Amino acid sequence: xxxxxxxxxxxxxxxxxxxxxxxxxxxxxxxxxxxxxxxxxxxxxxxxxxxxxxxxxxxxxxxxxxxxxxxxxxxxxxxxxxxxxxxxxxxxxxxxxxxxxxxxxxxxxxxxxxxxxxxxxxxxxxxxxxxxxxxxxxxxxxxxxxxxxxxxxxxxxxxxxxxxxxxxxxxxxxxxxxxxxxxxxxxxxxxxxxxxxxxxxxxxxxxxxxxxxxxxxxxxxxxxxxxxxxxxxxxxxxxxxxxxxxxxxxxxxxxxxxxxxxxxxxxxxxxxxxxxxxxxxxxxxxxxxxxxxxxxxxxxxxxxxxxxxxxxxxxxxxxxx
Amino acid sequence: xxxxxxxxxxxxxxxxxxxxxxxxxxxxxxxxxxxxxxxxxxxxxxxxxxxxxxxxxxxxxxxxxxxxxxxxxxxxxxxxxxxxxxxxxxxxxxxxxxxxxxxxxxxxxxxxxxxxxxxxxxxxxxxxxxxxxxxxxxxxxxxxxxxxxxxxxxxxxxxxxxxxxxxxxxxxxxxxxxxxxxxxxxxxxxxxxxxxxxxxxxxxxxxxxxxxxxxxxxxxxxxxxxxxxxxxxxxxxxxxxxxxxx
Numbered sequence: 001x002x003x004x005x006x007x008x009x010x011x012x013x014x015x016x017x018x019x020x021x022x023x024x025x026x027x028x029x030x031x032x033x034x035x036x037x038x039x040x041x042x043x044x045x046x047x048x049x050x051x052x053x054x055x056x057x058x059x060x061x062x063x064x065x066x067x068x069x070x071x072x073x074x075x076x077x078x079x080x081x082x083x084x085x086x087x088x089x090x091x092x093x094x095x096x097x098x099x100x101x102x103x104x105x106x107x108x109x110x111x112x113x114x115x116x117x118x119x120x121x122x123x124x125x126x127x128x129x130x131x132x133x134x135x136x137x138x139x140x141x142x143x144x145x146x147x148x149x150x151x152x153x154x155x156x157x158x159x160x161x162x163x164x165x166x167x168x169x170x171x172x173x174x175x176x177x178x179x180x181x182x183x184x185x186x187x188x189x190x191x192x193x194x195x196x197x198x199x200x201x202x203x204x205x206x207x208x209x210x211x212x213x214x215x216x217x218x219x220x221x222x223x224x225x226x227x228x229x230x231x232x233x234x235x236x237x238x239x240x241x242x243x244x245x246x247x248x249x250x251x252x253x254x255x256x257x258x259x260x261x262x263x264x265x266x267x268x269x270x271x272x273x274x275x276x277x278x279x280x281x282x283x284x285x286x287x288x289x290x291x292x293x294x295x296x297x298x299x300x301x302x303x304x305x306x307x308x309x310x311x312x313x314x315x316x317x318x319x320x321x
Numbered sequence: 322x323x324x325x326x327x328x329x330x331x332x333x334x335x336x337x338x339x340x341x342x343x344x345x346x347x348x349x350x351x352x353x354x355x356x357x358x359x360x361x362x363x364x365x366x367x368x369x370x371x372x373x374x375x376x377x378x379x380x381x382x383x384x385x386x387x388x389x390x391x392x393x394x395x396x397x398x399x400x401x402x403x404x405x406x407x408x409x410x411x412x413x414x415x416x417x418x419x420x421x422x423x424x425x426x427x428x429x430x431x432x433x434x435x436x437x438x439x440x441x442x443x444x445x446x447x448x449x450x451x452x453x454x455x456x457x458x459x460x461x462x463x464x465x466x467x468x469x470x471x472x473x474x475x476x477x478x479x480x481x482x483x484x485x486x487x488x489x490x491x492x493x494x495x496x497x498x499x500x501x502x503x504x505x506x507x508x509x510x511x512x513x514x515x516x517x518x519x520x521x522x523x524x525x526x527x528x529x530x531x532x533x534x535x536x537x538x539x540x541x542x543x544x545x546x547x548x549x550x551x552x553x554x555x556x557x558x559x560x561x562x563x564x565x566x567x
Contacts, residue, residue, distance in 0.1 A: 067478075069448075069458060094479050098460040101448025104414065110532030111413070111445055126536065131441050135338040138441075140535045180457050181487040184473070188481030196479040200566070224567065236502045242463070243477065248334050248439055249358045249497060257566040268334045274541075278564045280556070281547070296559055297547045309553040316557050316567070 002028045002035045003085035005076050007093060011043035016091045018051050022159040023151050024089040025052025026118045038079040038170065040064050040072060049165030051158065057170035067095050071178035073102035078172045080107055088148045093196060100150055110142035113150030133248045134274035152275065153254040195246065198227035200257040203246060205231040207262020207283060207302060211239035216306045217261060223313045229253065231263045247272035262302045265290025282306065322376040322467060325429040326364045327420055327446065328395050329357035329438040330388040340538045356391055359435025363495035365504055366465060367433055368399045377401055379427065383410045383419045389521065396516035397508030408526035417449035418529040424454050430489045436461050436496040451492035459485060463498025
């Protein structure tokens with residue numbers, strides 16, 4: 001049996017969770033078994049069956065309304081033991097990466113994060129993952145009886161596989177140690193697309209000359225429903241918050257489309273965004289290294305091109321709405 | 322307060338990545354090794370605790386003798402003592418097990434690791450270590466204050482941040498934000514001289530087993546050439562019809 005942890009936010013199952021279910025179903029088919037999903041305080045689990053889950057363990061517990069690494073890892077470990085899961089699939093979200101190590105210790109399971117494809121073989125169990133911040137892939141054998149896979153975002157995609165899922169209430173045993181941490185405050189912009197969830201990311205670099213020029217980046221992002229990001233120098237100079245810094249020492253980006261504006265393309269930046277499917281660069285320097293890493297490029301003045309691009313996209317959206 | 326900072330010895334961020342021995346080993350030829358950037362932010366924060374709150378700071382690395390210059394650099398930055406566990410770092414779990422033994426033996430109140438190492442990007446060692454020693458754990462940590470045995474920790478979450486209260490012993494997976502880039506310290510001559518005489522203790526590993534084994538590496542396939550366009554109309558057209566991303 002393959003267990004998949006299906007993340008939700010405010011009761012709503014996240015898209016990365018559906019990708020994880022699709023992937024779990026892929027492994028289940030390889031191993032001739034089925035997929036059980038475990039969800040914590042999700043309201044509507046009907047979509048999980050659509051991507052291949054045949055059973056859903058539903059946890060409803062008010063104490064688990066906010067993410068809690070220790071307790072969530074405990075819930076998943078208990079579900080894995082109850083169901084005797086051999087493979088546990090989580091995502092590569094910040095929360096999955098928080099809880100997976102504890103889960104691995106609890107289940108004495110080998111854990112490989114940033115996995116990019118279905119196992120090359122399931123006996124021995126070998127999977128491919130991203131290492132060296134997208135500069136290479138590793139094929140790793142997991143030798144333990146139980147295995148944990150952290151699926152990289154946007155690497156497997158959504159695959160529909162209509163299965164009739166049965167829901168079952170699941171009540172894990174939680175102890176005091178699960179609640180040794182108290183959340184004092186959460187500071188989160190609710191009106192903005194996050195880099196983690198974004199399908200499209202619009203990113204600005206030093207070529208924009210100053211923080212006062214970010215309006216056009218935000219306009220373009222808004223038009224595309226995209227998240228905004230920036231290069232390391234921009235966050236180091238305080239033009240934009242650290243949370244927007246993408247690259248090797250910042251956040252990784254694995255979006256469908258990454259638009260780099262006024263970013264020269266240092267090797268560390270390129271590594272961090274390389275998992276994105278399609279890369280567009282707008283830069284006035286035709287020698288900028290980013291042009292070697294991009295799929296599409298425009299050589300020219302960002303201050304002229306970006307507003308034009310935003311206008312054109314608005315027209316395009318209006319026509320295709 | 323006794324602080325243990327876990328230092329990963331990693332290739333510099335500008336390194337070209339190549340493999341040898343039929344693509345089974347990382348090619349260290351011509352590669353410059355540094356303190357893992359995420360660990361360096363943590364080490365610098367530890368220096369603050371040393372200077373403002375009188376903390377003792379030890380650094381630890383699991384690796385062969387070739388990693389000692391990286392530990393000496395941490396000593397030159399200001400750590401009091403270094404420990405090297407004399408075994409190759411094979412997988413995340415076996416490293417966490419070595420560190421857990423050091424952490425237990427030394428009775429540390431706070432263990433600072435990095436969110437991930439920039440080589441294998443496992444991001445699992447601090448979380449596993451915390452679980453192995455029964456300490457509290459906060460990952461993607463961008464702010465840390467300690468008073469007595471209570472800690473206030475800021476954690477980066479998708480799209481924002483969260484402030485938590487917890488107690489020691491505590492393990493964190495740190496990153497930029499713990500201190501700013503401009504707070505990072507370049508060792509001065511005095512620090513480098515002092516580092517030469519500070520203790521660097523070599524410990525033999527405890528028994529542990531690797532749960533995973535990397536069998537081979539490969540590099541991504543070379544990318545096709547960029548398609549340069551002259552107008553935004555052309556770009557929008559290609560993104561829609563060819564790339565199909567809008």
